[in-house]
Amino acid sequence: MAKNSRYRALFSSDWSECLAPSGPFDCIFFNYPDLKEPLTQVFRQYTSNVISLGEAIHRIETLMPGPVTEAMMDAYLDAAYGTYPGAAEFIHWCGENDILFMLNTTGMRGYYQRVLAKGLLPHVPALSAHPFISYPEGPTDPHIFLPLLEIQDKAANSAAVAEKYGISAGRIMVMGDSGGDGPHFAWGAQMNALLIASRPKASLEKYCAHRGIAIHHRIGTADEPNIANFMDMIPWVEAYLAGTEPPGKAHS
Numbered sequence: 001m002a003k004n005s006r007y008r009a010l011f012s013s014d015w016s017e018c019l020a021p022s023g024p025f026d027c028i029f030f031n032y033p034d035l036k037e038p039l040t041q042v043f044r045q046y047t048s049n050v051i052s053l054g055e056a057i058h059r060i061e062t063l064m065p066g067p068v069t070e071a072m073m074d075a076y077l078d079a080a081y082g083t084y085p086g087a088a089e090f091i092h093w094c095g096e097n098d099i100l101f102m103l104n105t106t107g108m109r110g111y112y113q114r115v116l117a118k119g120l121l122p123h124v125p126a127l128s129a130h131p132f133i134s135y136p137e138g139p140t141d142p143h144i145f146l147p148l149l150e151i152q153d154k155a156a157n158s159a160a161v162a163e164k165y166g167i168s169a170g171r172i173m174v175m176g177d178s179g180g181d182g183p184h185f186a187w188g189a190q191m192n193a194l195l196i197a198s199r200p201k202a203s204l205e206k207y208c209a210h211r212g213i214a215i216h217h218r219i220g221t222a223d224e225p226n227i228a229n230f231m232d233m234i235p236w237v238e239a240y241l242a243g244t245e246p247p248g249k250a251h252s
Contacts, residue, residue, distance in 0.1 A: 179203030
């Protein structure tokens with residue numbers, strides 16, 4: 001581990017429909033309601049690995065009639081922000097226990113900048129997100145921002161943060177929900193990471209099954225996303241870091 005690093009592990013998590021019931025483009029069609037149907041279709045296509053994230057953003061750029069300003073983003077958050085149970089509490093727990101919690105998502109950088117500026121989440125040390133909507137840097141921004149331009153960048157950005165802080169294989173946890181998280185899970189499997197599926201969709205189950213990737217834990221279901229609390233993951237994390245539950249065996 002790096003000499004000046006206080007972190008003993010990395011927890012890298014998706015956001016949209018994983019930590020929260022929202023999608024990455026909700027802030028856009030909240031302000032431009034006519035775009036809801038086409039943007040929802042684009043979201044489903046890239047999270048199912050039908051089109052690339054780059055192609056998705058290109059399609060969105062051609063549809064948008066104007067920007068999403070900070071005031072427009074704040075209006076969306078005031079009206080619609082929410083997370084699944086225990087999300088903020090788990091992020092706080094990670095910080096208190098020297099685990100670097102990283103948001104690693106195809107969502108827009110500006111969304112998370114405003115979420116953190118409004119105090120809706122505890123401090124997040126690292127953010128991997130798309131820069132399509134971004135605002136000037138502020139004091140509550142994560143210390144590390146890594147642009148995520150394609151799905152494969154999730155793995156590359158997690159690897160970069162792990163290397164920066166000297167976090168080795170076997171000290172990494174990855175959480176996601178859809179096939180778009182598949183390449184991140186594949187990298188995690190190579191790193192002996194603990195793999196957690198939150199409200200897993202069939203696309204993630206299929207991606208992992210076809211490649212022999214063991215999902216170690218599942219929390220919540222796509223049909224009933226609010227039935228589980230992220231604080232229930234703490235025993236899994238502690239067992240993994242203690243070496244009493246090595247990855248490789250799948251659990252329900």
